[in-house]
Amino acid sequence: MQIMLCAISNIASGNCSEDCKYCTQSAHVKTDIQKYRRKELSQIVLEAKMAKKNEALGFCLVTAGLGLDDEKLEYVCEAAKAVQKEVPNLLLIACNGMASVEQLKELKKAGIFSYNHNLETSKEFFPQICTTHTWESRFQTNLNAKEAGLMLCCGGIYGMGESEEDRLSFRKSLQELQPFSTPINFFIANENLKLQVPKLSADEALKIISDTKEALPNTVVMVAGGREVVLQERQYEIFKAGAGAIVIGDYLTTKGEEPSRDIVKLKEMGFTFASECH
Numbered sequence: 001m002q003i004m005l006c007a008i009s010n011i012a013s014g015n016c017s018e019d020c021k022y023c024t025q026s027a028h029v030k031t032d033i034q035k036y037r038r039k040e041l042s043q044i045v046l047e048a049k050m051a052k053k054n055e056a057l058g059f060c061l062v063t064a065g066l067g068l069d070d071e072k073l074e075y076v077c078e079a080a081k082a083v084q085k086e087v088p089n090l091l092l093i094a095c096n097g098m099a100s101v102e103q104l105k106e107l108k109k110a111g112i113f114s115y116n117h118n119l120e121t122s123k124e125f126f127p128q129i130c131t132t133h134t135w136e137s138r139f140q141t142n143l144n145a146k147e148a149g150l151m152l153c154c155g156g157i158y159g160m161g162e163s164e165e166d167r168l169s170f171r172k173s174l175q176e177l178q179p180f181s182t183p184i185n186f187f188i189a190n191e192n193l194k195l196q197v198p199k200l201s202a203d204e205a206l207k208i209i210s211d212t213k214e215a216l217p218n219t220v221v222m223v224a225g226g227r228e229v230v231l232q233e234r235q236y237e238i239f240k241a242g243a244g245a246i247v248i249g250d251y252l253t254t255k256g257e258e259p260s261r262d263i264v265k266l267k268e269m270g271f272t273f274a275s276e277c278h
Contacts, residue, residue: 003266004181004220004245004274006058006093007051007259011039011079012072016064021129021195022120022160022187038075041082048083052090054248054259055273059083060093060116066133067098067141077110084111089275093153098133098141104148114180115145116153122169125162129195142177155183155222158208159200159230167208171215181245182219184209186226200226202234206241213242220244236265 044061051059061079063072073096080092094107095116104115119138120126126135142154154177156170174182186200200208205226213221222245223238231238238246248259266273 001239001270002272002274003239003243004058004222005054005056005248005262006060006222006245007047007054007056007249008060008062008095008247009039009044009047010062010064011044011076012037012063012065013039016066021193022157041079044079045082045086048087048090051249052087055263056248057091057274057276058093058114058245059087059090060095061112062095062116063097065097068096068100068103072096073103073106076112077106080107080110080112095153098137099144101144101147104145104150108148108150112150114151114153115148116183117141117145118154118156118183118185119170119173120156121160121162122166123173124169125160125166129160139173139177142179146177151180152177153181153183153222154179155181155185155224157185157187157225158205159187159197159226160195161197167211171212174212174219175215178216179219181222182212182216183222183224183247184212184243185224186230188226188229200230202231202237205230206234206237209238209241209243222246236269239269239271 048059061076063076076094076096083090083092091113092111093114093116094112107115117138119135121129123135142152145152154174158167186205187197189196189199209221209223221243223243224247227235227246248262
C-alpha cells in the first residue's frame with residue numbers, strides 16, 4: 001500500500017485575533033509558544049528540503065490569523081516560489097485562513113497546489129468553540145478554493161466535546177465539499193486553553209477515521225495532530241481504519257513523532273511513499 005506523507009511549516013506564528021478555544025496561537029490565551037510575524041525564507045526552504053528527505057510529498061505553509069491580507073498574500077507567494085525553486089518536487093499546500101477567490105488564484109499562480117481550510121467541527125457546535133468568526137465563513141473559503149482551481153484540503157478536530165450528532169453533521173458538510181484530502185486532528189488539552197475535555201480513547205479515534213473514510217471514500221484521509229498522544233502504540237492501526245496519509249514531524253506548536261521512527265516503522269509494515277499525486 002502506498003501512503004502520502006506531509007510536513008508543515010509554521011511560517012507566521014501566534015498573536016491571532018480569533019478566540020478559537022482549541023488553539024494556543026490565539027491572542028486571547030497566554031501560552032509560551034514561539035511568536036513571530038514571518039519566518040525567514042531560507043529557513044522555510046531548509047525545512048522543505050528536510051521534508052523531502054523524509055519522504056514527504058506535501059509541504060504546507062501555515063500562517064496564524066483570521067485570513068489573508070495583501071502583505072501576507074505576498075509573503076506566502078514569495079515563500080512558495082522560494083520552495084519551488086529549491087525543492088521542485090514537493091506539492092505545496094497553503095493554510096492561511098479566510099481568502100477570496102482572487103487571492104487564492106494568486107496563490108495558485110505562485111505554485112500552490114492545494115488550499116487547507118478546516119471547518120473544524122459541525123455548524124451546530126462551532127459557536128461553542130469560536131465566537132469571532134462564523135462556520136459559514138469557513139465553508140465559503142472552501143468554496144472559494146475550489147472555484148480558484150485549487151485542490152481542497154478540509155477537515156477538522158475531534159474530541160472537543162462534540163456529540164456523535166455533531167460528528168455526523170460535520171461529515172455531511174465535508175461530503176458537500178468533497179475535498180481532495182481531509183485532515184483528522186485529535187484535540188489535546190493544554191492547561192492554558194479554555195477548552196478542557198477528556199482525551200479521546202484510541203478505539204474512538206480509530207472509529208472516527210473509519211467513519212470518515214466511509215463517508216468520503218474518494219478522499220485521502222490524513223491523520224494529523226494528536227496521533228501520537230491519543231493512539232500511542234496503536235497509532236499505526238490508522239491505515240487499517242482507512243487513513244491514506246499522515247503528517248510527519250512537528251505540528252504548528254507541538255512536537256510530533258520523530259520522522260525517522262515513522263519512516264522505519266512504515267517501511268517495516270510494507271508501506272511505500274507517494275512521490276506524485278494521482
